[in-house]
Amino acid sequence: MSLSKDKGEQNPLEKALAAYIEALQTKPVLTKAVTSGCISAIGSLVSQLIVPNPANGGKIVWRSVAAYAAFGFVVSGPLIHKFYILLDKMMPPKKEKTALDGIKRVVVDRLVFAPPFLLLFLYVITILEGQGHQAAIARIRESFFPVLKLNLQVWTVFQYVNVNYVPPKYRVLFGNALALIWSVFVASKRRKMALANK
Structure with missing residues (x-):
């Protein structure tokens, strides 16, 4: 079935996808904030399940899950959405892309945006987890x-x-999906290293 079919004929997955695409059009910041918050929370939860913390008996730390959800909803989703808009204004994507055009855009993302965003992430997540300023x-x-080097x-x-290459309205979602995969990958690696060191 295609998305072009009548809504009554769509299966639940097609309906959900159509609703999500419509929400991206009508309420882009809120939609990206909610998506980012949900994916960030799932990433924290999955990471804790893959690499249980022996200090607390392997229990899920729900405050950490909530911290990631809050950061994704309040900071990450809206901020990255606004950054991509600014990037497109500063360096409009061209129909005929050259390698140099693409490199300039990614250099701004990697060297101008990523370092302060990482600082903000490390600081805010630690505060939201209740560990304090120090x-x-x-x-x-x-x-x-x-982390910046690895990033x-x-x-x-x-x-x-x-x-x-990703359409602007899907960039935050694309980044969040990769971040979820990345957090699971890192957690798996940490788990294997922990088991190897036993």
Whole structure:
């Protein structure tokens, strides 16, 4: 069945997809905020399930799930939406793309947007998890450069595709879907390393 069929003839998945696309058109910021919040929460939950924390007996830390959901809803979804609009205004995508055009757009994303966004993420998530200002600063000192390096190494190719070829209304969703896969991948790696060190 295609999306062009009458709504009464669509299956539930087609209806949900059509409703989501309509919401992206009519309420783009809210839709991306909700999507980002939900995917961020799922990523936190899946990561905790794959790599249980032995310090608390492997229980799910729901405050952490809520922190990721809140960050995705309030900060990540709306902020990244606005950034992509600004990027398209500063460097409008061209019908005839050159490699240099694509590289310029991804350089702005990777070197101008990603570092401060990562700082904000590390600080706000730590605060929302209830660990306080000092713990947030310590987390930034410990994690910022290693995470930024890994981010630049792994995400640059995906972001090149995202900022140059994914339609603007789907960029936040594309990034969130990759972030979910990434969090599961990292959690799996951490789990394998933990088991190997036992």
